[in-house]
Amino acid sequence: MLPGIFFTTWRLFEIVTLIPILGMLSWFVHGYTVSNQLTPTTILVLFIVSVLAAFWAIATLIAYGATKYNAHFCAFVDLLFVGALIAGVYYLRGIAHENCSNWSKTGNDQFALGLGIFGDVTVSGVNTYSLNLNKNCAMLKASFALGIMNIIFFFVTFLLLLWVHREHGSMVYSSSRSRTTSRRRSHSPRHHGSSPRRSHHSQTYSSRRTYV
Template sequence: MLFAIFFSFWRFLQIITLIPTIGLLAYFVDGYNKLNALTPTYILVLFIVSVLAGAWAIFTIFSYHRSSTNASFVALIDILFVGAFIGAVYALRFIADADCTNVTRGSSVDVSLGIFGSASLNGVRVNVDKSCAMLKAAFAFGILNAIFFFFTAALACLHGDRLSAGERKTYVRENHSHRHSHRSSAPHSRHSSHHSHRRVYV
């Protein structure tokens, strides 16, 4: 039960953060396609990884029963996505130091304070580079998803170990009960054979 709650929680976080990541990067991919230009590798890699990870997250959340029984396989795929996101974020690492905003001082503005007089404030203008901000947001979402997929991989791995231990206990219990029933039936068969033997001679 706890596995289902935690696993679903982190899966929903992955889906929520992957959808805007795919949308942000699709904007760049579409722009380069319209210009008949090649999409840069640092954009394309993170875009492909995000699309595949989103499809995998949606598939596993809607087929939870199958995911829980194949927990070790789910953990393996999630670990692969952790490595893929780390590689994609590393390719986009230059954006971390980029300054996407430019603050400039504007003209002064007089503000009336009624009976308290007036005040003169210096206006401030903030210019934001849209492309830079979008790439930085995708970069941050990539880091978050590397962490999120690590959590789900750890949960699936622990759940898989618990399932295998439970299967071993079930096998031992069934094997023990089978031996016990075999032993209990053996004296009965010997007794019946002995009884039938006496009936033959009497």
């Protein structure tokens, strides 16, 4: 039961972090498709992997009853997704060194303050700063970071599925062993019950031979 709870928790982490990757990268894929251009490999690889990984995570979470019976196979698939996510992050690695935001200064450095009969006094103005964010760069950088997180998440679920496989296998073995023991106990009285009849029959046969 404990590995199942941990597995469900980490699967939810994967789904929650994969959905933003799908949303942000699908925006780029749609833009390239509308303009009749091929989506770059740097974006397309991580997008395809995240789509498949999200579908796999949702399916194995909903059908957990089947997942624990095939935990060894599901662990192998999770390990494959670890490698695929590493490939997707590797293709998008160039965005890691980009600066997606900068600050710009707005406003006047000085302004004149009118004091009536005292004349005008020039004083220093208050400068305001605004953050300029490159949306495309920020979306790609966020997808890159979430991809790295999912590499860790899928490796954790790979280990948890091995734990699920081990616990479920031991439970199946113990249940089959208890069934075998109960069957042996249910058959044993029959053999004990038949032995007096056989002994009585042998005594009758021997007495008949003595009489003859």
